Amino acid sequence: MQEWVYLADVSELARRKKKRVEAGGRSIALFYIDGDVYALHDVCVHKQRSLSKGTVLQGRIVCPGHQWRFDPATGAADDQPLCQPTYDVRVEDGRVYVNPLRPRRAPGSAPDVRGGDRACSPTSS
Numbered sequence: 238m239q240e241w242v243y244l245a246d247v248s249e250l251a252r253r254k255k256k257r258v259e260a261g262g263r264s265i266a267l268f269y270i271d272g273d274v275y276a277l278h279d280v281c282v283h284k285q286r287s288l289s290k291g292t293v294l295q296g297r298i299v300c301p302g303h304q305w306r307f308d309p310a311t312g313a314a315d316d317q318p319l320c321q322p323t324y325d326v327r328v329e330d331g332r333v334y335v336n337p338l339r340p341r342r343a344p345g346s347a348p349d350v351r352g353g354d355r356a357c358s359p360t361s362s
């Protein structure tokens with residue numbers, strides 16, 4: 238089973254600040270914020286806009302759709318009930334690896350009313 242996937246070099250992310258990549262059948266947005274690399278599902282949980290086309294403001298990822306602000310580490314949205322799925326990131330020798338098969342759920346986020354973890358699981362990519 239595929240697990241950690243090389244997706245970018247840290248030097249490239251430090252220069253570009255963000256990048257959309259495909260891995261494990263999912264679209265993933267990589268962000269470089271204050272020296273750390275974060276990976277979130279690229280398709281916004283609100284109305285499916287691309288987070289990688291958003292901006293970073295005061296340490297938060299701002300979606301270009303309706304300006305929801307997401308914590309890059311947990312995916313939790315400020316003042317919203319939904320959270321954006323995130324992925325574990327591993328950096329080795331300046332290379333960024335992500336495990337696309339194991340999205341995480343923000344601590345304290347409530348399961349979707351349809352059951353399971355849909356509130357923080359990727360929909361479609």
Ligand code: FES
Nearest residue numbers: 281284300302303
């Ligand atoms: S689509 Fe992201 S906030 Fe609406």
